[in-house]
Amino acid sequence: xxxxxxxxxxxxxxxxxxxxxxxxxxxxxxxxxxxxxxxxxxxxxxxxxxxxxxxxxxxxxxxxxxxxxxxxxxxxxxxxxxxxxxxxxxxxxxxxxxxxxxxxxxxxxxxxxxxxxxxxxxxxxxxxxxxxxxxxxxxxxxxxxxxxxxxxxxxxxxxxxxxxxxxxx
Numbered sequence: 001x002x003x004x005x006x007x008x009x010x011x012x013x014x015x016x017x018x019x020x021x022x023x024x025x026x027x028x029x030x031x032x033x034x035x036x037x038x039x040x041x042x043x044x045x046x047x048x049x050x051x052x053x054x055x056x057x058x059x060x061x062x063x064x065x066x067x068x069x070x071x072x073x074x075x076x077x078x079x080x081x082x083x084x085x086x087x088x089x090x091x092x093x094x095x096x097x098x099x100x101x102x103x104x105x106x107x108x109x110x111x112x113x114x115x116x117x118x119x120x121x122x123x124x125x126x127x128x129x130x131x132x133x134x135x136x137x138x139x140x141x142x143x144x145x146x147x148x149x150x151x152x153x154x155x156x157x158x159x160x161x162x163x164x165x166x167x168x169x
Contacts, residue, residue: 029142032129036108038075039084040137045075089134097128099156102164105134110143110156123147128155132163139166 030048038045076084088107091097100106108130114123129142141163143155 029127029129029144032127033140033142036088036129036131036142037140039081039088039107040131040140041072043074043076043078043081044072046072085134088130092130096153097130097156099153100128100130100160100163102132102160102167104132104167106130106132106160106163107134107137108156108159110153110159126151126153126155128159130159130163132167139163141166 034045034048037048085107088109089105091109092100092106097106097108097110100108100110108128110126110128110130113125113127123146126145126148127143129140131137131140141159143159143162145151145155145158148154
């Protein structure tokens, strides 16, 4: 029930090619972002929205514009949220997510995944998801990099660069 409250097992409504509904262990990056958003928003689930923006034709930063939103609903208990927030922040400060650090603070988690059957020639992918700034979250993101074996930190490094731009460094 907790996973469903965070957006797993439900379609995103975006008709993403090849999207699974989150049954079993298959989830989309959008569903992962929704789970991080629940933690960032103190246990409240808000359906994901499309965001456009970052850089204008002149190279200057433009305001981010959200393409709609909807009311949230409670998804996780407060004690669970606090524990997750502490673990995700500690992972970036002291654990495997250190490459995602930026001045404003990040909470997140990442690693590698294998597509398809677990076998010697399976493709390895790097991912990192999280939110920032830690003190008052404004953005959630997930980076998924295909075919980057032995580079679990590559997605965290890219996450830091993008999140830094979103927050104005």
